Amino acid sequence: MQNIFTKKRVKSVVIKILFLIFLIFLWWLVFKLEIWTPWLFPDPVTVGKTMMKGFSNGTIWMGIMISMKRIFIGFGFSLLFGGLLGFLLAKIKILDETVGFLVLGLQTLPSICWLPLALLWFGLNEQAIIFVVIMGCILSITISVESAVKSIPPIFIRAGKMLGAEGFSLYRYVIFPAILPSLITGIKQGWSFAWRSLMSGEMLFITVGLGQLLMMGRELNDMSQVMAIMLVIIIIGIIFDKLVFGVWENNLRRKWGLVKS
Amino acid sequence: MRLRIRNIRKNFKTKNGSVCALDNINLDIQPGEFVCLVGPSGCGKSTLLNIMAGLEKQDSGRIKVDGKIGLMFQEPALFPWLKVKDNVGFGLKIKKLEKQKQEKFIDAHLKMVHLQNFAESYPHELSGGMKQRVALARTLILNPDILLMDEPFAALDAQTREILYKELQNIWQLTKKTVVFVTHNVREAVCLGDRVVVFSARPGRIKKIFDVDLSRPRDLGNLELIKMSNKIMDVLKSEIKEL
């Protein structure tokens, strides 16, 4: 088992933190030059304070909780059904030629374009926004699962069969682990699509959530709130993309020997 | 009789018509025998092995297999997501053998292929020869009566191959398995086999069968072995020329 706190990694994290401090300093410097008025370009301290306030009075926590709930429902649903569909498309040729074609076509539609339809179908409610999240990521998950299943090296299947795996155990012990690396890449991409769809949905849609907090900042002409919420959205994005999925993906790729550690 | 092969024929349909891979193959293999198949590339050796293993269906002819079959491919085909010990124990896990028994068997088989120190490694950390030894252990752990090996050492360097010939001979003498071993290396075939079956070029037919009556363990540098190889090589060369 490799130690995750190797010298190289610590160094790379330190460099990133120093760079971040430098960026904040640069931001502060631009603020000091007074190119823009402070209400259009607040300084880091004001934005930090707004963020603190938002956290301490619970509005940001509330927004995060609600947005997270939506993304977990929408993304979870997509993972389950999109994954299943992708799997079937890979296995059943006629389905691939018909439904697969449809999936590819619909995938070109930016997910926010589903919002008007969702509003008419479901009304101004939770279902509409979750529908947009689902439409934002389900097709990309379907496509990535399909291509993962189609590209399993046949030798793994033959080896598995030769060693007695068949039916369910072939899926459980050979096919699933064999597609996992490409599956994770697909899941990661699907999550980021879902996240983008959710944010755009929430901004257009008047209900609590991070996107709505962002829009509220605009309506109140409160640039520090806009920036604070943007930062929160970026941080959540990084946590999922780099830490949750990124670490999972890297560990797996290292185990397989697909990257040099 | 371990294996009785009668009038096996196999055609493959391709874009430009059909390819006759095997044309009327007849072969009997005794229990405990080590049979090597040699022949020009594309003459249907792998196809025959796949038919024996049940991975492929013959077009006509009969095949009678007495016992369990284990097949080893040219590539090690190890599962990269499993540690060496879990690769070796894969078949036992599928059979849902008790954990303790699994471990006992895994230990014994890792020792047999001299990899007990690599139990916790992942396949990508092993050399080519080590991977093939894991593949061998993974096949043998299911205790097959017949071991089919499809050019298992073809991708390895000469020294590694020579070490593996020795190990394979030892294991074979120890376990008394019936082995069918495909190779395109005639010296390898003579070194390992009780009999060497020479295939003709497409369509694959059995051209000639040689009995190898040399004492074991055999050494690649042995003069008798080289003479015998040259004799077989001549038969094979005439085949390759016809291509």
Ligand SMILES: Nc1ncnc2c1ncn2[C@@H]1O[C@H](COP(=O)(O)OP(=O)(O)O)[C@@H](O)[C@H]1O
């Ligand atoms: N799945 C397949 N589809 C079409 N042709 C095949 C297939 N498998 C093998 N062949 C053809 O059958 C012949 C014998 O192949 P193979 O058994 O792999 O030969 P060998 O192992 O002796 O090199 C070759 O000409 C090959 O192209």
Ligand SMILES: [Mg+2]
């Ligand atoms: Mg072959």
